[in-house]
Amino acid sequence: AQSVTQLGSHVSVSEGALVLLRCNYSSSVPPYLFWYVQYPNQGLQLLLKYTSAATLVKGINGFEAEFKKSETSFHLTKPSAHMSDAAEYFCAVINQAGTALIFGKGTTLSVSS
Amino acid sequence: KAGVTQTPRYLIKTRGQQVTLSCSPISGHRSVSWYQQTPGQGLQFLFEYFSETQRNKGNFPGRFSGRQFSNSRSEMNVSTLELGDSALYLCASSLGQGKDEQYFGPGTRLTVT
Numbered sequence: 616a617q618s619v620t621q622l623g624s625h626v627s628v629s630e631g632a633l634v635l636l637r638c639n640y641s642s643s644v645p646p647y648l649f650w651y652v653q654y655p656n657q658g659l660q661l662l663l664k665y666t667s668a669a670t671l672v673k674g675i676n677g678f679e680a681e682f683k684k685s686e687t688s689f690h691l692t693k694p695s696a697h698m699s700d701a702a703e704y705f706c707a708v709i710n711q712a713g714t715a716l717i718f719g720k721g722t723t724l725s726v727s728s
Numbered sequence: 729k730a731g732v733t734q735t736p737r738y739l740i741k742t743r744g745q746q747v748t749l750s751c752s753p754i755s756g757h758r759s760v761s762w763y764q765q766t767p768g769q770g771l772q773f774l775f776e777y778f779s780e781t782q783r784n785k786g787n788f789p790g791r792f793s794g795r796q797f798s799n800s801r802s803e804m805n806v807s808t809l810e811l812g813d814s815a816l817y818l819c820a821s822s823l824g825q826g827k828d829e830q831y832f833g834p835g836t837r838l839t840v841t
Contacts, residue, residue: 647827658818658832705771713827714784715761718771
């Protein structure tokens with residue numbers, strides 16, 4: 616079975632600081648991994664996806680994630696946080712059939728000025 | 729291109745009633761997936777439809793059902809509502825070919841009293 620674990624349910628950073636949101640996966644087959652962001656009272660917006668083409672994936676809004684097979688990790692980073700980055704972030708893996716996303720519990724990012 | 733739309737956005741129902749939620753996918757997308765989001769359980773997969781056929785179903789009771797029409801629009805129905813069915817119901821669409829990314833609608837907030 617496939618699964619993802621997000622370490623840290625809440626991360627707080629100052630504006631301008633590095634953002635690091637952690638995600639570890641478990642999969643018996645090469646995984647397809649995704650990061651989504653959810654703002655209050657909204658649906659999920661796709662930030663980026665990993666499909667084995669490149670280990671460093673660049674997404675929208677300055678976010679990127681690096682796939683590390685040896686560490687079974689897919690951490691999300693952004694060099695400099697903005698107030699507008701405050702939201703909940705979800706890491707997900709798609710199942711082998713490609714029909715269902717399996718989500719982590721989410722990490723709430725707070726950004727202070 | 730218009731995004732995924734869901735109607736209604738908010739709904740209040742009483743225990744024992746039934747409810748139908750609607751989802752219109754992105755034009756050209758043939759796969760529609762449904763997810764339930766609650767504070768306690770997080771994001772959980774309900775079911776996925778492709779070309780009017782259910783390809784996958786999550787671990788939910790038979791009170792939860794869905795269907796997809798020839799224009800790819802989808803509906804989900806919950807019968808005999810329980811308090812625990814209060815949640816944000818999210819619909820996502822994709823091309824449905826392989827492990828492509830899913831795009832989410834804004835969700836329907838269902839409150840059961």
